[in-house]
Amino acid sequence: MSALTNAAAEILAQAEPLSAADQKGIAGASGAGMAYGLAAIGPGIGIGYLVGQAVQAMARQPESAGQVQTTMFLGIAFTEALALIGFVVFILLKFV
Amino acid sequence: MLSALTNPAILLASEEGGGGVEFPPINLIVKWPSAFGEGQWYGFNKIALISLIAMAVPVLLFWLAGRKASLVPTGIQNVMESSIDFVEKQVVLPAIGPDGMRYLPMLVSMFFFIWIGNLFEVIPTAHMPANARMANPVMLAVVAWAMFIGVGVKHHGLRYFKDALFPPGVPKALYLLVTPIEFLSTFLIRPFSLAVRLFANMLAGHILLVTFSVLTITLVAEGILAVVGGLSFAMLVAFTGFEFMVAFLQAFIFSLLTAVYIGGALHPAH
Secondary structure, eight states: OHHHHHHHHHHHHHSOOOOHHHHHHHHHHHHHHHHHHHHHHHHHHHHHHHHHHHHHHHHHOGGGHHHHHHHHHHHHHHHHHHHHHHHHHHHHHHHO | OHHHHHOHHHHHTTOOSSOOOOOOOHHHHHOOOOSBSTTSTTOBOHHHHHHHHHHHHHHHHHHHHHHTOOSSOOHHHHHHHHHHHHHIIIIIHHHTOGGGGGGHHHHHHHHHHHHHHHHTTTSTTTOOOGGGSTHHHHHHHHHHHHHHHHHHHHHHTTHHHHHHHSOTTSOGGGHHHHHHHHHIIIIIIHHHHHHHHHHHHHHHHHHHHHHHHHHHHHHHHTSTTHHHHHHHHHHHHHHHHHHHHHHHHHHHHHHHHHHHHHHHHHOTTO
């Protein structure tokens, strides 16, 4: 065990300290991953629920399928906007 | 740009023992040099060319269809009539109602401009959706924004703003809370989300296709991993089909939302 920690300490000692630009890049990349991951949770649940309910409505009343479909696309567009803003934040953090 | 994608040696040059996927920097995949007028307001690059084509193709198609219009449509007239029929049945009637037919020409041209601009994402040799740069969606969103405010003011005068900011049937004290929210959501967030939705969808699709192309090229160049490269190539083909659908869906959703906003300004009761 102590041999292992010694080896680890040696490896750590060999590593050069990170430059400010590297640290910024690492923080940006991990922040970008977190931002998109968190932003995808809510819309994921929302779109799943929305489409499920729309399928149920279409199955119960096939003659209103067209109207339900249009409303479903509208709902998806509004829900999806949050995930897409998360994606834009991802791009801004990662690349800008 | 092209040499980086067709010559895997460049992609693999940066590795030091062991493999590595070198993803091209974001500017390489969305930023294009101008053919002339670099940095000027009249600078003309690939995006401008695609936008011009997206404007010219519907004009050409509708001109060809309407040139020898007959009562019983044949050939291209049939195709264009059914496309107008689609916008009428799926966008105008559910979102505005029968009195929205006068906005049909605007919505049809909006739909076609966005759709053809998006289609260039999967057209070989172009492989760049015009709407993956923010300028195009922003201009379209500004058009939609000016349109629905204009319709509201034209049909209801200044009462349109009063109805939009102070919805009837709300207790007086709640206006402190409701009015700022309504102002933000109607006049600021609507155009913003309209533009961001189109932009982010197309950019995400573009980055997805680039990622799988780079992955396929890198894996095939590794030799022994060519089998895995085949799987990644299958995913690339599948996502190309998916993006073909997204290109249509985003054009549909953009014109549908514009129609919904116009409908809301026309009939503020609901």
